[in-house]
Amino acid sequence: MPGGTTILWLRADLRLDDxxxxxxxxxRQGTLLPLFIHSPTEEESWMPGGASRWWLDRxxxxxxxxxxxxxxxxxxRHGASLDVLRDVAREAGAGAVFWNRRYExxxxxxxRIVKQALRQDGLVAESFNSALLxxxxxxxxxxxxxxxxxxxxxKSMLKRGNVPSPLVTPAPIAAPSRWPRSxxxxxxxxxxxxxxxxxxxxxxxxxxxxxxxxxxxxxRDGIENYETGRNLPSQVGTSRLSPHLHFGEIGPRSIWKxxxxxxxxxxxxxFDAAAESWLRQxxxxxxxxxxxxxxxxxxxKPLRPEFARFEWADDETLLSHxxxxxxxxxxxxxxxxxxxxxxxxxxRVRMIVASFLVKDLRVAWQEGARWFWDTLVDADLANNTMxxxxxxxxxxxxxxxxxxxxxxxxxxxxxxxxxxxxxxxPELAALDAKxxxxxxxxxxxxxxxxxxxxxxxxxxxxxxxxxxKRLALDAYQSMMSxx
DNA sequence: TTTTGAGTTGTTCGA
DNA sequence: GTCGAACAACTCAAA
Numbered sequence: 246m247p248g249g250t251t252i253l254w255l256r257a258d259l260r261l262d263d264x265x266x267x268x269x270x271x272x273r274q275g276t277l278l279p280l281f282i283h284s285p286t287e288e289e290s291w292m293p294g295g296a297s298r299w300w301l302d303r304x305x306x307x308x309x310x311x312x313x314x315x316x317x318x319x320x321x322r323h324g325a326s327l328d329v330l331r332d333v334a335r336e337a338g339a340g341a342v343f344w345n346r347r348y349e350x351x352x353x354x355x356x357r358i359v360k361q362a363l364r365q366d367g368l369v370a371e372s373f374n375s376a377l378l379x380x381x382x383x384x385x386x387x388x389x390x391x392x393x394x395x396x397x398x399x400k401s402m403l404k405r406g407n408v409p410s411p412l413v414t415p416a417p418i419a420a421p422s423r424w425p426r427s428x429x430x431x432x433x434x435x436x437x438x439x440x441x442x443x444x445x446x447x448x449x450x451x452x453x454x455x456x457x458x459x460x461x462x463x464x465r466d467g468i469e470n471y472e473t474g475r476n477l478p479s480q481v482g483t484s485r486l487s488p489h490l491h492f493g494e495i496g497p498r499s500i501w502k503x504x505x506x507x508x509x510x511x512x513x514x515x516f517d518a519a520a521e522s523w524l525r526q527x528x529x530x531x532x533x534x535x536x537x538x539x540x541x542x543x544x545x546k547p548l549r550p551e552f553a554r555f556e557w558a559d560d561e562t563l564l565s566h567x568x569x570x571x572x573x574x575x576x577x578x579x580x581x582x583x584x585x586x587x588x589x590x591x592x593r594v595r596m597i598v599a600s601f602l603v604k605d606l607r608v609a610w611q612e613g614a615r616w617f618w619d620t621l622v623d624a625d626l627a628n629n630t631m632x633x634x635x636x637x638x639x640x641x642x643x644x645x646x647x648x649x650x651x652x653x654x655x656x657x658x659x660x661x662x663x664x665x666x667x668x669x670x671p672e673l674a675a676l677d678a679k680x681x682x683x684x685x686x687x688x689x690x691x692x693x694x695x696x697x698x699x700x701x702x703x704x705x706x707x708x709x710x711x712x713x714k715r716l717a718l719d720a721y722q723s724m725m726s727x728x
Numbered sequence: 729t730t731t732t733g734a735g736t737t738g739t740t741c742g743a
Numbered sequence: 744g745t746c747g748a749a750c751a752a753c754t755c756a757a758a
Contacts, residue, residue, distance in 0.1 A: 394734085397735095
């Protein structure tokens with residue numbers, strides 16, 4: 246019978262707007278019990294890192310506040326998901342559990358067990374899609390197998406048409422007559438101790454309102470010049486929506502519609518082109534989930550099996566210099582310090598630092614993926630995995646192995662005035678645009694005038710790029726020839 | 729099945 | 744300084 250109480254099991258969908266499970270639960274004409282279960286070990290080896298936990302803490306508080314505005318609240322518990330769901334269902338007399346799907350391998354396995362068990366208990370258990378425009382199994386090749394190249398995936402997605410519209414959430418949200426026990430968000434101990442999150446607080450506003458504000462900012466100031474702006478780390482030329490998307494504070498359906506509405510309003514071909522280039526990025530997110538769904542081993546292992554025998558440098562020193570932003574290459578070090586301070590790094594710089602770790606230092610891409618996982622507020626298994634495998638050349642797109650980023654050229658091209666470098670490397674701030682990209686090459690008098698002592702104030706390069714590139718290419722060739 | 733065209737993000741060389 | 748071609752040849756998608 247309809248009615249009764251439905252548990253809305255919230256996970257990576259921390260929003261009220263455009264939430265399919267919420268809309269479906271509300272349509273049952275009963276009451277709704279919003280529940281978050283903290284169960285990090287169920288993510289197996291991909292437990293949220295410190296930056297992600299900080300974000301989650303803030304996002305849960307924002308969600309609770311939004312629910313209270315609508316006459317409800319967020320129940321918070323910790324423990325094994327199935328056990329908690331059963332306990333809460335009993336305590337609240339709930340007859341149904343609804344949730345939005347996640348696509349990480351460990352989540353899929355857990356959710357399958359949970360759904361089956363709840364149904365055996367006699368509960369209604371249903372899952373929905375609120376994270377993606379299309380399910381990973383929907384947009385596949387004509388022969389039913391998954392795509393491994395982005396462009397055909399994207400064309401096929403456009404050809405499907407009918408991108409779903411965002412769902413409208415009813416207000417208020419009907420609260421149950423009796424609330425089950427809830428822990429406080431503080432009890433989850435998500436906030437870092439000691440508190441190193443000052444930079445994160447300054448940079449971000451987690452939560453649904455913060456997400457929509459960021460989208461509005463980007464649609465107003467960023468999207469028109471996205472093609473150039475997205476490559477300049479000294480500017481806010483990207484949407485910065487990645488952490489909001491990861492936690493589901495905003496969904497792709499809302500974004501797709503907002504962009505198309507704006508494009509229709511502008512009615513200019515130039516705007517359409519800019520808008521499409523950004524929506525392609527949203528499709529890359531879809532593609533990443535598609536890949537992780539169909540190739541679940543790729544979070545740990547290369548998609549291209551021949552890369553399993555690549556000989557990586559097993560060198561803790563190189564890795565730790567990279568992690569701390571002490572490589573002697575300013576663009577790499579600036580990026581790594583931005584990451585450490587804000588939990589985020591500009592995408593252009595992510596490519597540069599990733600290429601540097603994998604090709605110049607020849608440290609395994611999995612080490613870089615791990616560090617990003619622990620430090621990024623937008624750490625997302627699908628995106629992180631695809632990005633690192635692409636950089637290493639072992640991923641879905643056949644990037645030619647000789648494509649090695651030159652950190653000096655990239656730095657000059659995308660931060661010509663050194664604004665980004667000076668911001669994150671204050672010890673180099675007095676160097677001019679000519680030398681800030683390569684301080685170790687500057688004449689002694691220039692260094693002296695700028696107060697920079699190489700090896701003391703700022704490190705000498707830990708590897709010589711030209712030589713490192715040759716060694717990397719040799720290593721790739723050895724691997725390919727099977728030696 | 730075979731064939732054909734194409735593939736996020738780069739660098740370097742030589743005209 | 745700018746531009747096109749080469750890098751080296753592989754995998755994928757689709758006709």
